[in-house]
Amino acid sequence: xxxxxxxxxxxEMSRDDRVFLMGEEVAQYxxxxxxxxxxxxxxxxxxxxxxxxxxxxxxxxxxxxxxxxLRPIVEFMTWNFSLxxxxxxxxxxxxxLSMSGGNFHVPIVFRAPGGAAxxxxxxxxxxxxxxxxxxxxxxxxxxxxxxxxxxxLKTAIRDNNPVIFIESEVMYGEKGEIPEGEYTIPFGxxxxxxxxxxxxxxxxxxILQHITLKAVHRxxxxxxxxxxxxxxxxxxMDWELIYNSVRKxxxxxxxxxxxxxxxxxxxxxxxxxHDCFDALxxxxxxxxxxxxxxxYAHNLEVAxxxxxxxVIRAVKKAMYKG
Amino acid sequence: MKSTEKEASMSQKIQDxxxxxxxxxxxxWYDEMLLIRRFEEKCAQLxxxxxxxxxxxxxxxxxxxxxxxxxxxEANDYVITAYRDHGLALSKGIDPKNxxxxxxxxxxxxxxxxxxxxxxxxxxKNFLGGHAIVGGHISLGAGAAFAIKYRGExxxxxxxxxxxxxxxxxxxxSLNLAALWKLPVIFIIENNKYGMGTGIERASAVETxxxxxxxxxxxxxxxxGNNVLTVYRTVKAAVDHARxxxxxxxxxxxxxxxxxxxxxxxxxxxYRTKEEVEEQKKxxxxxxxxxxxxxxxxxxxxxxxxAEKRIKKDIEASVEFAENSPIPPLEELYTDVFFE
Numbered sequence: 001x002x003x004x005x006x007x008x009x010x011x012e013m014s015r016d017d018r019v020f021l022m023g024e025e026v027a028q029y030x031x032x033x034x035x036x037x038x039x040x041x042x043x044x045x046x047x048x049x050x051x052x053x054x055x056x057x058x059x060x061x062x063x064x065x066x067x068x069x070l071r072p073i074v075e076f077m078t079w080n081f082s083l084x085x086x087x088x089x090x091x092x093x094x095x096x097l098s099m100s101g102g103n104f105h106v107p108i109v110f111r112a113p114g115g116a117a118x119x120x121x122x123x124x125x126x127x128x129x130x131x132x133x134x135x136x137x138x139x140x141x142x143x144x145x146x147x148x149x150x151x152x153l154k155t156a157i158r159d160n161n162p163v164i165f166i167e168s169e170v171m172y173g174e175k176g177e178i179p180e181g182e183y184t185i186p187f188g189x190x191x192x193x194x195x196x197x198x199x200x201x202x203x204x205x206x207i208l209q210h211i212t213l214k215a216v217h218r219x220x221x222x223x224x225x226x227x228x229x230x231x232x233x234x235x236x237m238d239w240e241l242i243y244n245s246v247r248k249x250x251x252x253x254x255x256x257x258x259x260x261x262x263x264x265x266x267x268x269x270x271x272x273x274h275d276c277f278d279a280l281x282x283x284x285x286x287x288x289x290x291x292x293x294x295x296y297a298h299n300l301e302v303a304x305x306x307x308x309x310x311v312i313r314a315v316k317k318a319m320y321k322g
Numbered sequence: 323m324k325s326t327e328k329e330a331s332m333s334q335k336i337q338d339x340x341x342x343x344x345x346x347x348x349x350x351w352y353d354e355m356l357l358i359r360r361f362e363e364k365c366a367q368l369x370x371x372x373x374x375x376x377x378x379x380x381x382x383x384x385x386x387x388x389x390x391x392x393x394x395x396e397a398n399d400y401v402i403t404a405y406r407d408h409g410l411a412l413s414k415g416i417d418p419k420n421x422x423x424x425x426x427x428x429x430x431x432x433x434x435x436x437x438x439x440x441x442x443x444x445x446x447k448n449f450l451g452g453h454a455i456v457g458g459h460i461s462l463g464a465g466a467a468f469a470i471k472y473r474g475e476x477x478x479x480x481x482x483x484x485x486x487x488x489x490x491x492x493x494x495x496s497l498n499l500a501a502l503w504k505l506p507v508i509f510i511i512e513n514n515k516y517g518m519g520t521g522i523e524r525a526s527a528v529e530t531x532x533x534x535x536x537x538x539x540x541x542x543x544x545x546x547g548n549n550v551l552t553v554y555r556t557v558k559a560a561v562d563h564a565r566x567x568x569x570x571x572x573x574x575x576x577x578x579x580x581x582x583x584x585x586x587x588x589x590x591x592x593y594r595t596k597e598e599v600e601e602q603k604k605x606x607x608x609x610x611x612x613x614x615x616x617x618x619x620x621x622x623x624x625x626x627x628x629a630e631k632r633i634k635k636d637i638e639a640s641v642e643f644a645e646n647s648p649i650p651p652l653e654e655l656y657t658d659v660f661f662e
Contacts, residue, residue: 020472046472052502057461057495064465067450068400070472087492091455092462098658100443100451101433105661136659160661 002035002172004146005111008153009036009073011182013043016071019157022049022058023075032077033113033172059085059110063093063162066108073157076112079128079166093162094137107160111153113169114142115206115257116305122293125301127257130264132164133235139187140164140234142205146176148232151185158184168206188236192245196227199315200245202268203255204230207306212255215311226315234264242268243276250281251318255311260288285314341555345620351393351550352615355385355608357633358409361418362581364637365408365425365439369585374425377454378439381409383580386607387512388413390553391480394561400470402450402463403482405440406512406579410482414449416442418636422644430647434654450479456517457483457490460509464500464570467507471568478506478564480557486517488531497572501538506564508557511574512547518583519593535572547577548605551614578602 013019020043025032027040027050040048051058055076062072076082082089089110096106116125133140139161143149149167156163193208194216203212208230216226227245231238246252252272254265265286272284290304316322340348362380369378381388384406392401392413403410411421416432424431425439432442440454450466453459463481470477487493488511500507511531515522523529535542541563545556553575560571580603582588590596615621 052498054495054499056492057464057499060458060461060492060496061465061468061499064402064450064462064467065469065472066465067462068466068469070469087455087458088461091458092453097661099433099437099441100445100658101431101436102658102661103433103443103445104450107661139660 001146001149001167001174001176002033002037004150004176004178005035005153005167006037006039007178008150008157009039010042012154012157013039013047018069018071019073020047020049020070021073021075022051022062024051024053024077026050026075031075033169035172036075055081055085056088059088060092062108063088063096063106066106067096067104071107071157073109073111076110078124078169079112079114080124080126082110082112089132089138089162089164090135094135097161098137105160106162109153109156109163109165111165111167113172114166115168115170116294116301117169119296119298119301121296125294127289129166129234130258130262133264133267134262138162138164139236140166141187141232142166142234143232144205144208144230146174147178148185150178151183152187152232154184155187159187166205171206171209174209185232187233188238190229190231190238190241192241193228193230194226196225196249198225198249199251199253199318200227200229200242200249201253201255201311201315202229202231202242204232204234205257207255207257211306211308212311215308215315218308219312219315224315224319237268239271239275242272246272246276247279250279252280253285253287253311253314253318255287255306255314257289257306260286260291263288282318282320285318287311287314339551339614339618341551343551343554347393348615348620349625351389352611353629353633354389354413355550355611356629357418357636358385358388358412359608360633360637361408361412361421364641366581366585368425368641374439375427376438376440377405378425378585379406379583380579380581380585381406383602383607384512384514384547384577385409386550386553386611387510387547387575387577390550391482391510391557393550393554394558395478395480398448399477400448400450400463400466400479401482402459402466402479403452404456404459404484404487405452405454406484407440407442407452411442411444411449411452414444414447416444416447416449417640419640419643422640423647426644426647427649428644428647429650429654430643435650436654436658457487457492460487460493460496461499463509464496464505464507467500467505467570468503470506471504476565478508478561480508480510482510482512484517485511485513485515485522485531486520486525487511488534489526494534494537497535497538497540497570500570501540504568505570506568507570508560508564509570509572510557511572512577513574514577514579516583516593518587521593530574532572532574540570540572542572542574544574544576547575548607548610549614550607550611
């Protein structure tokens with residue numbers, strides 16, 4: 001995964017000299033998670049820039065530079081720390097084009113790992129995609145495979161809008177095939193990860209790979225056929241792909257890492273019940289993190305986060321088998 | 323002393339007082355300051371009539387900062403400021419008719435009616451806004467300067483803020499980064515003594531805001547803001563330094579706003595007395611500059627009368643343009659959210 005992200009940045013930096021990378025430890029240290037490995041050596045300190053711990057300051061510098069023609073990639077060490085720069089992302093990056101009546105657009109990528117790892121406690125474990133997806137003017141991307149990560153990051157860098165690119169802290173070491181040669185993956189185009197007939201699950205990023213697909217495998221052994229959809233981008237969302245699947249299976253479960261209240265799943269649930277009301281044979285089920293700050297202790301952490309059992313239960317409930 | 327020598331000496335003195343600035347430039351600055359004053363007075367009137375909505379922060383009393391600072395840069399240099407932005411927008415060359423139209427929420431406004439008073443923008447003039455979250459834009463100004471240096475250009479960015487902004491974290495992060503990376507940005511504090519109704523002594527541990535530059539080893543200079551020539555000289559020195567070295571400066575310019583914080587606030591009351599405001603008005607930047615121009619015999623009284631008439635006409639025509647402009651069509655609601 002980290003090589004895929006690295007390749008995307010490397011290719012785009014060599015293609016366009018307006019693209020540069022800045023963030024904490026991205027240069028000399030080669031990245032806190034080694035995503036920017038080798039980029040300093042290749043592109044030099046003018047384009048791969050270590051910042052002090054000043055998220056608001058360097059996020060704002062990125063936005064200002066983007067307003068006047070550069071195309072920054074701003075790395076936060078994790079999305080948790082981006083909250084220090086939330087004003088910059090929400091009040092400045094997201095609103096600049098609209099508020100300036102089209103005068104200034106902001107082509108910038110903010111990327112960082114999101115979600116829980118292990119035993120990091122409440123402030124270092126947050127899945128914040130709904131916070132960003134809520135805001136008009138931001139695009140939110142959450143790849144679940146190395147192939148998607150590379151293609152989507154290249155698209156993000158070429159996009160003329162602020163893009164929130166959420167990686168997963170525990171997926172950087174994962175392996176996957178990356179196509180030979182140049183490719184990009186468009187935003188708003190999801191993927192059917194697995195075809196099925198009984199229930200549709202919408203899930204993304206780490207939870208899709210680590211929880212949902214494993215649960216689906218077990219359900220299959222019990223004779224339940226699940227269609228799995230990875231939207232890949234949270235905003236724009238590939239509504240048609242979800243609707244078509246729900247019209248086929250008549251049941252929907254949304255599995256995500258974030259909290260339940262006003263989460264991404266709540267929005268999907270609303271739109272599906274509204275636009276596919278007649279197609280639904282059961283209430284839409286959601287699997288989320290428990291509605292609490294994530295505790296440190298292993299057993300409590302496990303109990304709070306989505307897991308395979310919770311997904312199996314939700315699917316069975318949607319099939320009235322629970 | 324022969325009369326020719328006397329004349330030469332006199333002319334040298336004028337040159338010194340006027341910093342060698344050509345007469346037509348000086349008169350342009352005066353006109354600009356007068357335009358800002360009359361523009362803001364018209365805004366107050368239109369606001370009172372209910373034609374301008376929302377928050378509207380007027381620049382009356384601070385005009386010399388706009389004219390002197392913008393006078394010290396070139397057209398392709400950047401300017402960014404906070405929400406008290408009409409004056410700087412006018413000085414940067416944005417047509418008053420488009421600003422009025424913006425304030426009236428019309429489609430011919432600077433941002434097609436989407437930004438309002440606090441969010442004036444003009445890409446063609448390198449005017450980067452108009453920002454309404456106190457201190458939030460300071461890093462954007464540093465960002466424009468970052469881009470200048472990244473591309474190896476020789477421009478600068480003037481980043482204006484009020485005294486209240488110097489207490490927020492983003493101010494300090496931006497100053498540190500600009501000094502650390504040597505970015506050609508000039509941070510200009512327009513110190514009008516009050517952050518809304520909170521006096522500077524109740525908001526900042528140091529009342530000499532300039533001292534805040536010391537923490538970042540940044541070049542700094544303070545000046546009095548009622549004299550456009552003093553402002554020009556101070557800003558010009560910082561601009562020249564930035565062009566030569568890429569190094570930033572922090573400038574603290576003493577000024578005073580004659581109106582309330584916004585149109586919703588009284589001129590005086592809980593936080594300052596009427597007498598204080600009246601006392602400050604004795605140093606009105608327009609009067610101060612008019613006296614200089616008269617003393618140096620660059621103009622006669624007649625000039626000021628003509629200027630008043632000309633600007634009054636300009637303001638009237640601009641307001642008429644704004645009034646007659648169409649409101650934004652509803653289709654505009656969903657444009658400019660994402661850039662295609």
